[in-house]
Amino acid sequence: xxxxxxxxxxxxxxxxxxxxxxxYTDSSSTYLYWYKQEPGAGLQLLTYIFSxxxxxxxxxxxxxxxxxxxxxxxxxxxxxxxxxxxxxxAERGSTLxxxxxxxxxxxxxxx
Amino acid sequence: xxxxxxxxxxxxxxxxxxxxxRCSPKSGHDTVSWYQQALGQGPQFIFQYYExxxxxxxxxxxxxxxxxxxNYSSELNVNALLLGDSALYLCASSSARAQETxxxxxxxxxxxx
Numbered sequence: 001x002x003x004x005x006x007x008x009x010x011x012x013x014x015x016x017x018x019x020x021x022x023x024y025t026d027s028s029s030t031y032l033y034w035y036k037q038e039p040g041a042g043l044q045l046l047t048y049i050f051s052x053x054x055x056x057x058x059x060x061x062x063x064x065x066x067x068x069x070x071x072x073x074x075x076x077x078x079x080x081x082x083x084x085x086x087x088x089x090a091e092r093g094s095t096l097x098x099x100x101x102x103x104x105x106x107x108x109x110x111x
Numbered sequence: 112x113x114x115x116x117x118x119x120x121x122x123x124x125x126x127x128x129x130x131x132x133r134c135s136p137k138s139g140h141d142t143v144s145w146y147q148q149a150l151g152q153g154p155q156f157i158f159q160y161y162e163x164x165x166x167x168x169x170x171x172x173x174x175x176x177x178x179x180x181x182n183y184s185s186e187l188n189v190n191a192l193l194l195g196d197s198a199l200y201l202c203a204s205s206s207a208r209a210q211e212t213x214x215x216x217x218x219x220x221x222x223x224x
């Protein structure tokens with residue numbers, strides 16, 4: 001089955017850039033996603049990228065996709081304490097709408 | 112425009128009991144997916160409903176069942192609860208015409224004692 005891997009923890013200082021990495025296995029993935037989860041809350045869709053793109057920028061967020069290596073990254077510029085949360089990478093494979101998630105990366109931003 | 116809503120927010124049950132969780136999709140959405148998120152894990156797909164039918168299913172036993180109503184809202188039922196069913200249950204809605212985006216509700220936190 002599909003497998004999505006992420007590192008579990010990342011710590012950065014406020015104002016620095018954060019880069020969260022993800023690898024996936026399904027070469028037929030159509031879309032790849034980044035979701036954010038704050039404590040006790042549901043998932044907030046941050047951004048997504050279609051598999052035929054290699055980059056997408058949305059304000060402070062930059063998504064890079066290396067389809068050959070099946071590697072996805074999320075860069076957050078000028079990271080703020082409010083960005084502290086768990087970030088999930090997810091892929092949508094060839095099956096209808098089903099998402100496969102990684103275990104999430106806990107981002108901690110220090111003032 | 113209301114987003115995805117779920118009820119109840121929290122629930123405590125004992126082993127062997129049955130539970131029903133509810134979800135109302137975002138306005139304009141017709142497809143509902145359910146996910147289970149155990150502590151420290153990513154969400155796992157349970158099943159998806161479209162046009163009042165189960166369209167696809169993840170690797171969950173038959174104790175997990177669902178329903179979709181004509182107004183697109185959905186229920187998740189779990190029978191014969193086990194301790195391992197304790198988790199955050201998330202509902203996601205999407206539109207069949209724009210399936211690339213799924214929006215999640217706040218979840219129902221179920222504790223089985």
